[in-house]
Amino acid sequence: xxxxxxxxxxxxxxxxxxxxxxxxxxxxxxxxxxxxxxxxxxxxxxxxxxxxxxxxxxxxxxxxxxxxxxxxxxxxxxxxxxxxxxxxxxxxxxxxxxxxxxxxxxxxxxxxxxxxxxxxxxxxxxxxxxxxxxxxxxxxxxxxxxxxxxxxxxxxxxxxxxxxxxxxxxxxxxxxxxxxxxxxxxxxxxxxxxxxxxxxxxxxxxxxxxxxxxxxxxxxxxxxxxxxxxxxxxxxxxxxxxxxxxxxxxxxxxxxxxxxxxxxxxxxxxxxxxxxxxxxxxxxxxxx
Amino acid sequence: xxxxxxxxxxxxxxxxxxxxxxxxxxxxxxxxxxxxxxxxxxxxxxxxxxxxxxxxxxxxxxxxxxxxxxxxxxxxxxxxxxxxxxxxxxxxxxxxxxxxxxxxxxxxxxxxxxxxxxxxxxxxxxxxxxxxxxxxxxxxxxxxxxxxxxxxxxxxxxxxxxxxxxxxxxxxxxxxxxxxxxxxxxxxxxxxxxxxxxxxxxxxxxxxxxxxxxxxxxxxxxxxxxxxxxxxxxxxxxxxxxxxxxxxxxxxxxxxxxxxxxxxxxxxxxxxxxxxxxxxxxxxxxxxxxxxxxxxxxxxxxxxxxxxxxxxxxxxxxxxxxxxxxxxxxxxxxxxxxxxxxxxxxxxxxxxxxxxx
Numbered sequence: 001x002x003x004x005x006x007x008x009x010x011x012x013x014x015x016x017x018x019x020x021x022x023x024x025x026x027x028x029x030x031x032x033x034x035x036x037x038x039x040x041x042x043x044x045x046x047x048x049x050x051x052x053x054x055x056x057x058x059x060x061x062x063x064x065x066x067x068x069x070x071x072x073x074x075x076x077x078x079x080x081x082x083x084x085x086x087x088x089x090x091x092x093x094x095x096x097x098x099x100x101x102x103x104x105x106x107x108x109x110x111x112x113x114x115x116x117x118x119x120x121x122x123x124x125x126x127x128x129x130x131x132x133x134x135x136x137x138x139x140x141x142x143x144x145x146x147x148x149x150x151x152x153x154x155x156x157x158x159x160x161x162x163x164x165x166x167x168x169x170x171x172x173x174x175x176x177x178x179x180x181x182x183x184x185x186x187x188x189x190x191x192x193x194x195x196x197x198x199x200x201x202x203x204x205x206x207x208x209x210x211x212x213x214x215x216x217x218x219x220x221x222x223x224x225x226x227x228x229x230x231x232x233x234x235x236x237x238x239x240x241x242x243x244x245x246x247x248x249x250x251x252x253x254x255x256x257x258x259x260x261x262x263x264x265x266x267x268x269x270x271x272x273x274x275x276x277x278x279x280x281x282x283x284x285x286x287x288x
Numbered sequence: 289x290x291x292x293x294x295x296x297x298x299x300x301x302x303x304x305x306x307x308x309x310x311x312x313x314x315x316x317x318x319x320x321x322x323x324x325x326x327x328x329x330x331x332x333x334x335x336x337x338x339x340x341x342x343x344x345x346x347x348x349x350x351x352x353x354x355x356x357x358x359x360x361x362x363x364x365x366x367x368x369x370x371x372x373x374x375x376x377x378x379x380x381x382x383x384x385x386x387x388x389x390x391x392x393x394x395x396x397x398x399x400x401x402x403x404x405x406x407x408x409x410x411x412x413x414x415x416x417x418x419x420x421x422x423x424x425x426x427x428x429x430x431x432x433x434x435x436x437x438x439x440x441x442x443x444x445x446x447x448x449x450x451x452x453x454x455x456x457x458x459x460x461x462x463x464x465x466x467x468x469x470x471x472x473x474x475x476x477x478x479x480x481x482x483x484x485x486x487x488x489x490x491x492x493x494x495x496x497x498x499x500x501x502x503x504x505x506x507x508x509x510x511x512x513x514x515x516x517x518x519x520x521x522x523x524x525x526x527x528x529x530x531x532x533x534x535x536x537x538x539x540x541x542x543x544x545x546x547x548x549x550x551x552x553x554x555x556x557x558x559x560x561x562x563x564x565x566x567x568x569x570x571x572x573x574x575x576x577x578x579x580x581x582x583x584x585x586x587x588x589x590x591x592x593x594x595x596x597x598x599x600x601x602x603x604x605x606x607x608x609x610x611x612x613x614x615x616x617x618x619x620x621x622x623x624x625x626x627x628x629x630x631x632x633x634x635x636x637x638x639x640x641x642x643x644x645x
Contacts, residue, residue: 034408036356086590093589095354095408096546100586103539107575107582220535224419227412235409265423268416272401275413279404 001135006257008138010250015146016211017245019204020226021233022153023197025241028230029173030193033087033094037102039223041198044105045071045205046214050118060120064206068199075198076191083194084187102219109216117213126210145207149242152200157238159196169193221264228271234281243283294615297474305607313463320452328455332523334564335458336516337540341548341556341563342465343512344541346472349551350481351505352488354407356538357414360398360421361391361510363532365517367425370437370527380442381453384518391514392507394421399506403499415535422533436528443525457519465512469553470608472508477501485551539578543585549595553608558597 024038035041045067052063078101086097128140160166171179172189180186208214208222225248233244248267255266274281319331340362347353368387373380398417405413426434442450472478480501483491492498521527540563548559563581570577588595 028408032407034412036408036411082586082590086586089590089593091407092348092352092354092550093593095411096542096589097586099356099411099539099542100546100582100589103543103582104579104586107579110575111579220415224412224416227409228416231405231409231413261427265420265427268420268423271416272420275401275404 001133002257003254005136006253007250008136009142010253011246012138012142012146012249013253014229014242014246014249015142015149016204016208017225017229017248018149018242019145019152019207020201020222021229021241021245022149022156022238023201023204024223024226025230025236025238026156026200027193027197029236030169031087031172031176031190032091033083033098035197036095036098036223037105037219038197038201038226039221040102040105040109040219041071041075042201042205042208042222043109043214043216043219044074045198045202046120046209047109047113047118047216048202049120049206049209050113053120060122060206060210064203067206068202071198071202071205072195075194075196079191079194080187084190087190102223106216106219113216115215115217117215118209119213120206120209122210141210145211148203148207149245152203153238153242156200160238165189165192225267228267231281232271232274234283237281237283240281240283244281247282295612296615297609297612299609299613301607302609309607313459316459317456320448320455323455325447325451328451329523330568332454332458332519334560335455335462336520336523337544337564338557338560339458339461339465339516339519340513340537340541341544341560342462342469342553343509343516344538345545345550345552345556346469346505346512347509348542348545349555350473350478350485351502352484353502353506354411355402355414356411356535356542357402357416357418358509358513358541359533359535359537360414360418361395361513362517362520362537363418363421363425363527363529364391364394365514366521366527366532367431367437368514369442369518369521370439371431373439373441374437377441380439380445380522381457384457384515384522387518388511388515391517392511395507395510398510399503403503403506415538418533422529425529425533434529436526436531439522439525439527442522454519454523457522461512461516461519465516466553466557466608468508468512473553477504481505539582543581545595546585546589547581547595549597549601550593552595552597552601554601555595555597558600559595562596 020038020042024035027033027035027038048070049060049063049067052058052066053060056063082097082101083094086094122141125141125144130138130140130143132138158166160170168179168184168189169192171182172184172186176186204222225245229241229244229248231244232247233240233242247270251270252263252267256263258266316331319328323331340358344355344358347355347358365387368390369380369383372378372383372386378386398414402410402413402417425431431437445453473482480491480496483494483496484498484501488498517532521532544559544563545556546559547562548557549555562584566581567577570580592599594601
């Protein structure tokens with residue numbers, strides 16, 4: 001039963017990773033940009049929430065809407081102000097620009113908030129759980145996380161398949177030039193995609209801030225988890241990111257169970273195994 | 289009568305630059321005779337930074353491989369040094385080339401996995417692999433585990449001898465990396481690499497073995513980076529997995545190269561000087577130097593993508609000429625006054641887009 005509990009905890013953890021992975025996947029899908037600052041954006045969201053909590057004294061859950069708006073605005077501006085130009089300069093330049101932004105954010109946060117770890121206190125929900133048996137316990141907060149992540153993915157799917165802007169996203173993802181000829185302003189669209197991705201990552205950032213503590217240098221690991229979930233699930237598959245996140249989460253929890261400290265490593269090894277034996281990921285769509 | 293048309297490589301600038309460079313190297317080699325301990329330590333920091341930047345430039349600027357995981361080879365170099373010096377009792381100075389070889393050997397399986405990815409995914413993939421190396425070392429008690437290792441036998445060497453030897457080793461890896469890149473670019477392989485840099489598909493069409501060339505570059509760069517990592521930790525005498533496999537190494541290489549100018553030999557030299565200078569200048573202000581350098585790099589990469597050297601080179605300065613030029617009496621083509629280069633050396637077609645969403 002201990003194993004069952006581990007697997008359940010892993011699945012719940014995977015929901016959190018999917019929240020990070022969805023934003024990364026969206027940005028790559030629409031504009032073929034691998035955003036190396038993705039993890040740092042999530043940490044930035046957690047710190048913004050921390051500042052709001054500190055000044056208003058409210059529960060971090062209530063800061064969510066405001067953090068999402070701030071991050072979305074920030075995403076739109078940085079895309080139009082920097083990343084769009086970087087993408088014009090070339091794909092290599094775009095990656096390097098996001099790397100520069102990642103290092104800047106990490107160090108600005110370090111200067112502003114020191115290297116001490118911080119946490120968001122959400123009150124009783126953090127420790128509330130449902131006891132299924134003596135060894136199987138489901139935390140309410142973990143459950144809320146994965147439900148949120150499924151709702152976000154459903155919303156994203158609805159947005160992409162049913163709305164006018166979503167259609168423009170898909171058109172640009174398929175063929176940027178043709179979409180442009182059809183009258184889509186891709187610079188604005190890229191800004192929108194980054195805004196949406198950062199709004200989603202803001203949820204992930206606040207949730208993980210409640211779940212564990214964070215430091216200014218925690219961003220890169222978030223990026224790596226998001227990225228592993230995307231690759232395991234298969235590039236371009238929205239629900240694949242959820243499955244990828246879950247596989248990663250289960251691998252980490254089981255790894256940690258087998259030997260303390262092997263959790264993250266176990267996740268990496270599963271990722272490398274996928275890379276070695278099924279580099280297109282588990283649920284990749286047909287590559288053109 | 290002599291043939292009036294000649295093919296030549298040197299430029300006016302290079303005829304001055306190469307002897308000048310030789311003089312600088314000879315002067316630098318005398319530093320241990322008169323320099324203070326502090327000057328030598330700083331010197332090692334700068335020279336190893338230069339070597340790391342040259343290596344990263346070879347990888348990214350010529351082979352088009354944007355890696356954010358080169359810290360793997362810095363760390364492997366550091367730990368190879370420790371293993372061979374402390375566990376096998378080899379003279380620590382001799383362990384430096386051994387560290388390079390170990391890094392080169394480990395780069396082969398690393399490439400086997402990372403080369404399955406392209407573009408930005410390659411970048412993060414190399415990073416994950418560097419993390420795997422770090423975590424593995426943390427888990428192995430024989431390698432010191434999470435608390436790290438101390439280079440005891442290197443520390444036991446008499447201080448002035450040690451400092452001088454490390455300084456010369458650092459000078460050797462720095463000069464060696466420049467000479468290596470220069471000679472490689474002038475070789476047949478260099479021609480292939482320049483072709484790949486300018487247009488990968490085109491190069492493939494002309495019969496360049498693109499993947500094989502990239503793999504060789506990756507291995508050679510791992511060798512140089514591993515050796516440099518060993519020299520760095522010979523200087524620091526203490527290594528932890530956290531520090532030796534830190535992303536900061538990648539930041540340092542990438543920012544130096546990007547600011548100086550990607551895809552030129554002079555660029556990383558200029559970039560390393562700027563990076564080192566800013567770091568020294570802002571030493572009292574915490575990590576602000578990194579914020580400033582990061583902003584500078586992000587700005588340069590977008591708005592002046594040839595870097596600082598690119599701005600200078602427009603004035604026709606070519607210190608390390610790798611091209612052949614056609615000269616008729618005193619007129620040469622391409623001309624001295626403009627460094628034409630390819631129109632768009634860094635622009636590549638985006639990787640064939642996976643159909644997404």
